Amino acid sequence: MMYEKRLSESKYLGGDSFTLVDLHHLPSLHYLMKSQSKKVFESRPYVIAWVADITGRPAWSKVLAMIPN
Template sequence: MAIKVHGHPLSPAVKRVVACLEEKSIPYEFVLIDLSIESRAITQYIAHAYADKGTPLISNDPKKMAIVSIWTEVESQRFDGSASKLSFEIVVKPILGMTTDEGVVDHHQATLAQILDVYESRLSQSKYLGGDEFSLADLHHIPIINNLFGTKIKALFEARPHVSAWCNDILGRPAWQKVQASMKL
């Protein structure tokens, strides 16, 4: 039985959920609507409820899971704030015929650069944010990074070799490629 995913293909939150389902090899049906959902809670549920399927996105080891949890919090509390605002200003506003606020872009670009410096340090010690295995901590970043890679903001990621390698790895995952192919407008 397929899980129904309600949302819009432009939504990073919806893409986050679909990427998790693809990683877990869970069949789903996409239902187009325009609403906001709490994708992080949904991905947590999927990762736990279907722990025995597809890519392991969580760990049974409490110490490893604590590290993954830290980085999922960093993504939601630090990274997403600036990255989502940049995505809205540079990607979404032009699609909607709105004018990009360059002051907002400059501010959040500087903030994101600081956050990516922390990521560069972490990724110099491990392949992924949560350790040596791909996890929800990495998955949660994919939709927004993908949006930003089509903009001038990509240079912030590419300027940091470990961050750049990590981005190329997570954006190249087969599950994400399926999401991209299935959710085109």
């Protein structure tokens, strides 16, 4: 997976800082991590660490709090 290679070289997709590249992935990741696809992410250590990092951001938690279940 290209993401695993890229994230083995830097903390975020665009480099060592959180950028719009990472932000763009949050909505999709939110749904994918609730599906069977989660196994694909969990099998890649750099990818799952990145997912945990960006989905654990306080601002993203605030966004999720505004979404009705």
